[in-house]
Amino acid sequence: MSEYRAVKGTKDIFPDEITSWKYIEGVIHRVVGLYGFQEIRTPVFEYTDLFQRSIGSTTDIVGKEMFSFRPEPDGRSVTLRPEMTAGVMRAFLQANLFSASPVHKLYYIAELFRKERPQAGRQRQFSQFGAEMLGASSPEAVAEVIDMMMQVFTSLGVSGLRLRMNTLGDFDDRVRYREALRAYLEPHSGLLDGPSRERLEKNPLRILDSKNPDIQSVIADAPKLHDFLNPSAKEEFDQVLLYLDQKSIEYVIDPFLVRGLDYYCHTAFEVVSPELGAQDAIGGGGRYDGLARELGSKSDIPAVGFAVGMERLLITMEKQGLLRHIVPSGPRVYIVLQDEGLKTHALSAGDLLRRSGIRTEMDLCGRSMKAQMREANRQHADYALFVxxxxVESQVYGLKNLRTSEQDFLSIREVIARLASSTKHVDVPDGGLD
RNA sequence: GUGAUUGUAGCUCAGUUGGUUAGAGCGCCAGGUUGUGGCCCUGGAGGUCGGGGGUUCGAGUCCCCUCAUUCACCCCA
Incomplete structure (x- = not known):
């Protein structure tokens, strides 16, 4: 084995897997386009304080999972993006997009970085597909965003997902609830583990989604956020649920669902996959009306968004057998060469075919005909062309259909005429570039 | 950061209470068929047994250290 290996928590994606990625990406581009979302690409790194400000400095992501460095010894610290929302919002504000038009629908498929211990469904470099609706966060907008996310899953054939819904209320609701929760938990603080006790001070809501059974039993009787919601927040949430009902999107209400990033408010949601291990959240999101102002905007900008873990999606699809039928398409023609002396003829035949748009392969290392045929097979070529x-003398070549084993003798021009008419393009994802 | 798990051929894995030359299947290469693939048959290549140290006449096997992997906690998509 080589002395060098990929950095912990990173992995290589080889051609056979790329086929699956392209397929999934193609479906995403197509579905999201149906909803009028447009792609945005932002830099892989941003100034560190952008993330501190937006995600929240008490979160683990900011506290201990960022890859940060200083390009200049005494310059500003920058960080490999651990999520996309902050960067998208920054770009949006920087370009003054909100004065160009009131609503912007943006999506991305992007690489993210978090310094966590790798585990099933968790890497240090991973990729998320996500969308941000900026300028609207009405119940309709929230429902549309959730609908779109679920539509991507159904278009891919993914089944068995569970959508969990909750509302976090507005800022004041949460302040009041936080105090009530703290008051309830404080007498039980002996039962809490170290990290939870710390959170009791800084961010008690986060204790709610602890997996520790002891803590869960304490939480069971804790005050519920629902009882602290102001009437309009409640009404809005009910509206969202109503729209989901109308769209026949199934969900369960989970009063303990809290998001890990501080910028969320009101509706929060999460989708869990039955095929994943402990890291079973395949997607999640919510409203984040306060983020724009947090990042220096003079006015609030209503916003909703979500993110889906691409690797987790891939694992889920793999386990559900949804990727089995996706095979890379082979070359149209594999040129089989009788002996090396005819190399130039084979090469020029290959040039002609390729220039006519016919995908053509040939042996480049002087192998026997048998080996060349095996190679043609391995690559799932449709035809073998014998040179x-x-x-060469008659200018008529054997063209063998490798599926039916039928063989015809044709001039190169005839070969081109026959194959170019039925050229197939399988590996271009639909909805790609058009 | 914490706890556990597993490291033997390109891949998936056997390898007995420590014993002589470390195996299988798949894959790869070649031949059987010197101008035609898939199936079949035959042969071949490929291994510092993760690395280092120790115990022993003898270590893939036992002990220690180390590196890596995987899973879980945590966190999150």
Whole structure:
């Protein structure tokens, strides 16, 4: 084995897997386009304080999971983006997009970085597909965003997902609830573990989604956020649920669902996959009306968004057998060469075919005909084109259909005429570039 | 950061209470068929047994250290 290996928590994606990625990406581009979302690409790194400000400095992501460095010894610290929302919002504000038009629908498929211990469904470099609706966060907008996310899953054939819904209320609701929760938990603080006790001070809501059974039993009787919601927040949430009902989107209400990033408010949601291990959240999101102002905007900008873990999606699809039928398409023609002396003929035949748009492969290392045929098979070529002495003399070549084993003798021009008419393009994802 | 798990051929894995030359299947290469693939048959290549140290006449096997992997906590998509 080589002395060098990929950095912990990173992995290589080889051609066979790329086919699956392209397929999934193609479906995403297509579905999201149906909803009028447009792609945005932002830099992989941003100034560190952008993330501190937006995600929240008490979160683990900011506290201990960021890859940060200083390009200049005494310059500003920058960080490999651990999520996309902050960067998208920054770009949006920087370009003054909100004065160009009131609502912007943006999406991305992007690489993210978090310094966590790798585990099933968790890497240090991973990729998320996500969307941000900026300028609207009405119940309709929230429902549309959730609908779009679920539509991507159904278009991919993914089944068995569970959508969990909750509302976090507005800022004041949460302040009041936080105090009530703290008051309830404080007498039980002996039962809490170290990290939870710390959170009791800084961010008690986060204790709610602890997996520790002891803590869960304490939480069971804790005050519920629902009882602290102001009437309009409640009404808005009910509206969202109503729209989901109308769209026949199934969900369960989970009063303990809290998001890990501080900028969320009101509706929060999460989708869990039955095929994943402990890291079973395949997607999640919510409203974040306060983020724009947090990042220096003079006015509030209503916003909703979500993110889906691409690797987790891939694992889920793999386990559900949804990727089995996706095979890379082979070349149209594999040129089989009788002996090396005819190399130039084979090469020029190959040039002609390729220039006519026919995907053509040939042996580049002087292998036997048998080996060349095996290679043609391995690559799932449709045809073998034989270049031998008699062909070169007569200018008529054997073209063998490798599925049916039928063989015809044709001039190169005839070969092109036959194959170019039925050229197939399988590996271009639909909805790609058009 | 914490706890556990597993490291033997390109891949998936056997390898007995420590014993002589470390195996299988798949894959790869070649031949059987010197101008035609898939199936079949035959042969071949490929291993510092993760690395280092120790115990022993003898270590893939036992002990220690180390590196890596995987899973879980945590966190999150």
């Amino acid at each position: 031998g002495k008699s062909e």
